[in-house]
Amino acid sequence: MFESIYIETHLSSHPKVLEILQKYPHSIIHKIAKIEDVFQRVKKPYLQKRTNLNLFLGEKKGQLVKPAPPAYGLSGEPHFYFVHAYNCIYECNYCYLQGYFHSPDIVLYLNHDQIAEEIKNVVAENRIKCPGTKIWFHAGEYSDSLALTSLTGELSYYFKLFKDLPDCFLELRTKSINIRDLLKEKPLLNIITSFSLSPEKNCKENDLKTPSLKKRLIAIEELHLNGFPIGIHFDPIIYDNDLVYSYEQLIDQLVLSIPAESIRYISLGVVRFTSEVYQQVKKNYPDSQLLAQEFVKSFDNKIRYSKPMRLWILSKIKQLLIDRNMDPLKIYLCMEDEDHD
Amino acid sequence: MKLLIFAHKGEAQAFIHFYKLQPVDYFVSGLFRNDQMYLLISGEGSQSSSEKTISVLASFNQEIFEIYNIGIAGSLNSNFKKMDLIWIRTAYAHHAEKLEFKSFTSNSSSPKVDCISAFARIISIEERLKLSCFADIVDRELWSIASAANLYKKPFHSIKIISDDLSQINNKYEICQLIKDEAPLFSELLLAEFKSSLNLQDKKMKVIENSFLSNEAYYFTTTQKRKFIQLTNALNLKNINIESLNFNDLIDLDCLPKERSRLLLLELNDIVNPFSKKIRQSIGKAIAPLEQAGINATVDPNLEQNYLHLTMKIQSERDIDKIQAALELFSFTQFNKIFKGDLGDV
Incomplete structure (x- = not known):
């Protein structure tokens, strides 16, 4: 899987490093002073992940916990994300990661103790600033939260941390079905595993190299039956002529795996790109149907469908969910201001 | 027209002969042309190739729509052997012991091999292993040519033939002589690869586009032309054949060609985007x-x-x-x- 593994020298004897190296005996090992000496030194095109993907193991420096962008998660509550990995093993053709880092190589940071300290500091600050509010942390801003957990094994660490932070929530956002390590943990009400779902046809066309919708739904059912709280993201929603029908089908399949009232929240987000990512999509996936659609530069300079189209899509899908007993208060729109004028 | 760039005349000789290219009286030497293409002998190394490519693009910018860099390269990877013909994916550069951050990815359909352009000739195995962290083959010119193509917003492609691989490390004089001796063969193989690669689908698309763009019933401004090509591509992605669409009503319409083009774009847009x-x-x-x-x-x-x-x-x-x-x-x-x-x- 990994052609080369680059390790920060001071971590050479770190137990996790040794464990990972045992799993990839054929990878070429390079010891480097720090990840930045090699990672992003040259602009490595995104699709090279298909043929020569490398792995970097190191320690994250600088700001470890950051405020999430506006309209991220349920409104009115502070949201933060922490960075423990860069890049993803999947290859969704709309993914913003293709325009974000200058390399598709996977970076895994191993200093979870420092990240945990930073999370505690943020909680302490926010308890003073906005007493009584719930604070959210998200783990999958630059990577899939579960896809590599069998390799990295950090879940038990965060379960221990959030057990002691009952007024805080952790969202593990994923398209993965790698739930083996998660099932080893005792479910916590404040750790929510959220799955990104699209109709089957869209999954096949756009969520390249990800588990099928069917498999994701099985994973959702298994976690739900084992008591793990579940969130759902219909994001990104990509328009096609059968949009309403295909989302009806999707929601019907979803509520067979987990009853609507048991879903903690559902976010809806229509496909969007920064200009740079849109250029990358054109370059990387020139035959994608996605590119046959009409996009405009929207209110925040992101490339989106026109506003009437976006709001039509969101209202239709929201209504489909409400028709199937989903509480409207649990549905939120991601990166879209419903009343934006 | 295409602009084909070679470092040395030896690599270009089969092309000059086959396409009956004639020298152009130009202020730098090594420029040839016929009615389909320009061919430039850029000289070896980044400075010479950069200077000559930029000057040719500056002078003939309107005529040249895509660039090919064709020539020999050394292998940095044991998978690539002498005489292998390779289409390049990404061009990197290594200048004066430093890596250039910028890279340029070619417009070819699905190559999987990267090339790093070195400031000096890379002979030793140590130097090759160092560069192998970043690319599979090494040349002297591609990055500069790709950079010039990027400056002028021209698509670029590159075909390389492996002239020396990791098993064949000689001193630089021996390698030069070997390459010189084998240049006619390299050139013939590169020509065969180039000829077979000309994409028929692209050609077909151009013919369809041109049947509208050159039709006197329509008049397209530059922006409209761009929009027309975008819409044609979108139709193609939706598997809609533009030839199957009937625009006779538009042709019969009593209006100016410019208005007819506007209406055509509107109709095409409605087909591509029914929601709009x-x-x-x-x-x-x-x-x-x-x-x-x-x-x-x-x-x-x-x-x-x-x-x-x-x-x-x-x-x-x-x-x-x-x-x-x-x-x-x-x-x-x-x-x-x-x-x-x-x-x-x-």
């Missing part, structure tokens, strides 16, 4: 009372903001009455609903 058609129709219905009163109502072209821009001519009291009546009939609430996504079933 629905929005346009809804807006058209909402503003119909204004249009009927001779008021020209325009909306935000991106439909991001819900405003109307009205232009009208008042020449009499009657015009004012007409406008007032139209404004009373017009419902901004109804218009605004469109921007809230209230479009009914689409």
Whole structure:
């Protein structure tokens, strides 16, 4: 899987490093002073992940916990994300990661103790600033939260941390079905595993190299039956002529795996790109149907469908969910201001 | 026209002969042409190739639409052996012991091999292993040529033939002599690869596009041409054959070619984006009372903001009455609903 593994020298004897190296005996090992000496030194095109993907193991420096962008998660509550990995093993053709880092190589940071300290500091600050509010942390801003957990094994660490932070929530956002390590943990009400779902046809066309919708739904059912709280993201929603029908089908399949009232929240987000990512999509996936659609530069300079189209899509899908007993208060729109004028 | 760039004449000789290319009287030497292509002998190394490529592109920018760098390269990877023909994916550079951050990815369809352009000739195994962290083969010119192509926004492609691999490390004089001796063979193999690669599908698309673009019934501005090509590509992605669409009504229409082109683009856009058609129709219905009163109502072209821009001519009291009546009939609430996504079933 990994052609080369680059390790920060001071971590050479770190137990996790040794464990990972045992799993990839054929990878070429390079010891480097720090990840930045090699990672992003040259602009490595995104699709090279298909043929020569490398792995970097190191320690994250600088700001470890950051405020999430506006309209991220349920409104009115502070949201933060922490960075423990860069890049993803999947290859969704709309993914913003293709325009974000200058390399598709996977970076895994191993200093979870420092990240945990930073999370505690943020909680302490926010308890003073906005007493009584719930604070959210998200783990999958630059990577899939579960896809590599069998390799990295950090879940038990965060379960221990959030057990002691009952007024805080952790969202593990994923398209993965790698739930083996998660099932080893005792479910916590404040750790929510959220799955990104699209109709089957869209999954096949756009969520390249990800588990099928069917498999994701099985994973959702298994976690739900084992008591793990579940969130759902219909994001990104990509328009096609059968949009309403295909989302009806999707929601019907979803509520067979987990009853609507048991879903903690559902976010809806229509496909969007920064200009740079849109250029990358054109370059990387020139035959994608996605590119046959009409996009405009929207209110925040992101490339989106026109506003009437976006709001039509969101209202239709929201209504489909409400028709199937989903509480409207649990549905939120991601990166879209419903009343934006 | 294509611009083909080679470092040495030896690598280019089969092309010059096959395409009957004639020298061009130009202020730098090594430029040839026929009615289909230019061919430039850039000389070896980044400085010479950069200078010559940029000067040719500056002089013949309007004629040249894509660039090919063709020539020999050394292998950095045991998978690539002498005489292997390789299409390049990404060009990197290593200048004076430093890596260039910028890389340039070619427009070829699916190559998987990267090339790093070195400032000096890379002979030793140590040097090759160092560069192998970043690329599979090494040359001296590609990055500079790709950089020039990027400057002029021209697509570029590159075909390389392996002239020396990891098992064959000689001193630089021996390698030079070997390469010189084998240049005619390298050139023939590169020519065969180049000829077989010319993409028939692209050619077909161009013919279809040209049947509209060169039709006197239409007149396309530069922006319209770009839009037309975008829409043709979008149709293609949706597996709709433009040849199967009937535009006879447009041809029979009594209007100026420029107006006909505008209507053609509108029709194509509606086929590609039926949702946009629905929005346009809804807006058209909402503003119909204004249009009927001779008021020209325009909306935000991106439909991001819900405003109307009205232009009208008042020449009499009657015009004012007409406008007032139209404004009373017009419902901004109804218009605004469109921007809230209230479009009914689409």
